[in-house]
Amino acid sequence: MTTLAPEPAPSPGRRVKRFLGDYPLVPLVLLLVLLVVVLQILRPGIVNERWIANTVKFAVPLAMLAGCQTLAMLTGGIDLSVATVATMAAFIVSTQEPGLGLALAFLPALLIGLTNGIGVGVFRVHPLIMTLGTSLIGTGCLQVYQRTVIATGTKVPDALSWLGTGLTGGFPNALLVFLPVAALLIFTLRRTGFGRLLYAVGDNERTTRIAGVLYWQVILALYLACSLLAALAGLLYVGLIKAPSLSLADPLLLPSVAAAVIGGTSIFGGRGGYAGTILGALILTVLTTLLTLLQMPEGFRRMLFGAIVLLVTAAYLRIIEDR
Amino acid sequence: MMGRLRREGWIVGLLALFLALLAVTRGIQPGYGGGDFGSLARAVLPYAFAVAAQTVVVIAGGIDLSVAAMMALTSVTAARAMNGASEEAAVLVVALVLLMGLALGALNGLLIVVTRVPDIVVTLSTLFILQGAALLVLPSPGGAAAGWLKALITGTAGHPWLPKALVVLAVCLAAIWIPLRRSRLGLSIYAIGSSDLAAFRSGVPVARTKVAAYAIAGLFAAMGGLSLTASTGIGAPIPGPYLLASVAAVVLGGVVLGGGRGGLVGPIVAVFILRLVRTDLTLLAVDPNVTSIIEGAIMVVVVMFGAFIAMRSRAP
Numbered sequence: 001m002t003t004l005a006p007e008p009a010p011s012p013g014r015r016v017k018r019f020l021g022d023y024p025l026v027p028l029v030l031l032l033v034l035l036v037v038v039l040q041i042l043r044p045g046i047v048n049e050r051w052i053a054n055t056v057k058f059a060v061p062l063a064m065l066a067g068c069q070t071l072a073m074l075t076g077g078i079d080l081s082v083a084t085v086a087t088m089a090a091f092i093v094s095t096q097e098p099g100l101g102l103a104l105a106f107l108p109a110l111l112i113g114l115t116n117g118i119g120v121g122v123f124r125v126h127p128l129i130m131t132l133g134t135s136l137i138g139t140g141c142l143q144v145y146q147r148t149v150i151a152t153g154t155k156v157p158d159a160l161s162w163l164g165t166g167l168t169g170g171f172p173n174a175l176l177v178f179l180p181v182a183a184l185l186i187f188t189l190r191r192t193g194f195g196r197l198l199y200a201v202g203d204n205e206r207t208t209r210i211a212g213v214l215y216w217q218v219i220l221a222l223y224l225a226c227s228l229l230a231a232l233a234g235l236l237y238v239g240l241i242k243a244p245s246l247s248l249a250d251p252l253l254l255p256s257v258a259a260a261v262i263g264g265t266s267i268f269g270g271r272g273g274y275a276g277t278i279l280g281a282l283i284l285t286v287l288t289t290l291l292t293l294l295q296m297p298e299g300f301r302r303m304l305f306g307a308i309v310l311l312v313t314a315a316y317l318r319i320i321e322d323r
Numbered sequence: 324m325m326g327r328l329r330r331e332g333w334i335v336g337l338l339a340l341f342l343a344l345l346a347v348t349r350g351i352q353p354g355y356g357g358g359d360f361g362s363l364a365r366a367v368l369p370y371a372f373a374v375a376a377q378t379v380v381v382i383a384g385g386i387d388l389s390v391a392a393m394m395a396l397t398s399v400t401a402a403r404a405m406n407g408a409s410e411e412a413a414v415l416v417v418a419l420v421l422l423m424g425l426a427l428g429a430l431n432g433l434l435i436v437v438t439r440v441p442d443i444v445v446t447l448s449t450l451f452i453l454q455g456a457a458l459l460v461l462p463s464p465g466g467a468a469a470g471w472l473k474a475l476i477t478g479t480a481g482h483p484w485l486p487k488a489l490v491v492l493a494v495c496l497a498a499i500w501i502p503l504r505r506s507r508l509g510l511s512i513y514a515i516g517s518s519d520l521a522a523f524r525s526g527v528p529v530a531r532t533k534v535a536a537y538a539i540a541g542l543f544a545a546m547g548g549l550s551l552t553a554s555t556g557i558g559a560p561i562p563g564p565y566l567l568a569s570v571a572a573v574v575l576g577g578v579v580l581g582g583g584r585g586g587l588v589g590p591i592v593a594v595f596i597l598r599l600v601r602t603d604l605t606l607l608a609v610d611p612n613v614t615s616i617i618e619g620a621i622m623v624v625v626v627m628f629g630a631f632i633a634m635r636s637r638a639p
Binding site: 307 | 386434441447448449450455458460567570571614619623626627
């Protein structure tokens with residue numbers, strides 16, 4: 001290692017590859033732009049301010065849930081209870097008095113996050129199983145709860161509909177919640193000790209343990225944060241959909257994992273970031289619009305969705321890994 | 324003998340738990356007899372095949388999120404092809420559907436090997452693809468099942484406590500699992516699950532083994548799909564709750580997520596236990612909604628307990 005061989009002049013192809021490897025967000029932005037251009041070609045005039053605002057509105061809850069997956073995946077975990085937590089928060093807030101409901105909405109999130117954290121951090125249960133179990137328990141509790149409030153009916157608080165669907169000067173109000181959250185997440189991951197611990201634990205758990213990190217504390221904090229974020233996403237989502245049901249956020253669960261993966265976060269931990277995830281969520285949302293516009297049977301749309309997710313992930317991994 | 328007992332301790336414990344649960348069931352409902360056990364076995368059948376599929380993949384160090392979607396696709400394909408077909412033609416349909424499961428499973432494996440994308444992401448994508456394909460085959464529940472296929476899993480085989488469904492399950496699983504376990508391929512599956520680098524260095528064809536493991540899982544999933552069609556008489560394009568149940572039973576059955584350890588018997592006993600708990604709760608007139616809370620809680624507590632034991636035994 002004392003003498004470095006002089007590097008041969010890289011070919012243009014390699015140089016592009018190295019550039020993309022150094023700036024992993026660039027291909028994602030390119031893909032997003034490409035999708036929007038395809039959309040504009042297929043249906044000229046569709047891409048306008050209103051459409052952009054709409055896309056952002058639908059991408060925000062997905063991006064927040066995908067944020068939970070990003071955090072969990074950085075440590076080599078996954079959180080399958082986020083959809084249940086989001087649904088619980090949404091359902092509680094639309095069946096209780098406005099003030100009380102908001103406070104109560106975060107209670108199940110707190111409990112589930114705590115249970116997940118203790119199970120994964122202290123008892124070392126596999127995160128997949130742990131969060132699956134708590135998600136089952138949560139769904140059951142929600143069903144029992146639903147029968148107690150069946151007479152009251154559901155009503156989405158006005159403030160949430162305003163946040164979920166409203167526009168102020170052309171900008172979706174959901175950004176009022178999302179931008180601070182996104183900034184906080186990116187800041188936490190890039191600049192704080194906690195963020196660094198998440199990467200470290202995911203990269204090599206044994207080493208961090210030997211280095212004196214209290215693994216269980218990191219994991220507990222992580223899953224608590226995930227659940228609270230998921231509950232917040234649920235509140236925004238119910239404001240957007242305006243029809244609280246017991247399976248409200250379920251369709252977002254698998255796309256939230258997909259968004260984080262497309263965004264370049266490794267499911268084995270230690271690599272990734274939130275900016276990519278946001279792009280991933282936007283890409284998935286635009287892709288869904290595109291597939292809806294193509295007016296093909298539902299079955300064919302799902303097949304295309306799956307194929308494209310796989311293709312994009314595979315291509316992206318090639319770009320950022322082969323150097 | 325003692326060593327063997329200790330090694331199989333988890334399975335022995337599960338079996339004891341199952342028998343205890345059966346006794347409890349008799350206690351709750353003195354009339355619980357062979358007929359009820361038969362309906363339990365029929366209800367377990369699709370779950371058990373889903374669990375078998377998941378077990379093979381997990382032992383090989385992967386995970387298959389597409390198992391329920393694969394069952395839905397094979398089930399609707401069988402139901403649609405058998406609709407109006409003669410009994411003899413249905414035999415051909417069953418054979419073709421099994422082949423289709425094998426091929427789709429192999430495709431899962433190939434995609435994982437070729438794209439080098441993690442298993443969980445690839446099977447998540449194929450979940451969407453298979454689901455979509457199922458909707459294309461049959462947009463709404465329908466189709467039909469051949470008479471002999473339905474008769475295959477109804478009734479008993481000789482003894483009132485020996486339902487045909489249980490025999491079918493045992494025969495299907497044993498016909499694949501026992502030869503597999505004794506073959507070089509079976510050993511390779513355990514080897515790549517335990518450490519694919521070590522397996523590679525000892526000359527195991529890692530890629531080929533992985534594809535084979537997923538293909539076998541696809542075959543089991545196709546059996547699950549056929550059993551769905553056989554027990555309901557139709558095919559439904561929306562996947563049932565088999566994915567979550569399969570992962571839960573695999574872990575409860577002592578197969579380690581991450582691969583290389585465990586067998587098929589444990590997960591199958593575990594899935595029987597989970598279904599029997601559900602029966603018991605129904606017999607006790609517990610609110611069906613509370614049932615899912617209890618199921619989730621059992622899963623979490625048992626897995627925590629298992630992890631706790633593992634921690635204790637690792638510490639000196």
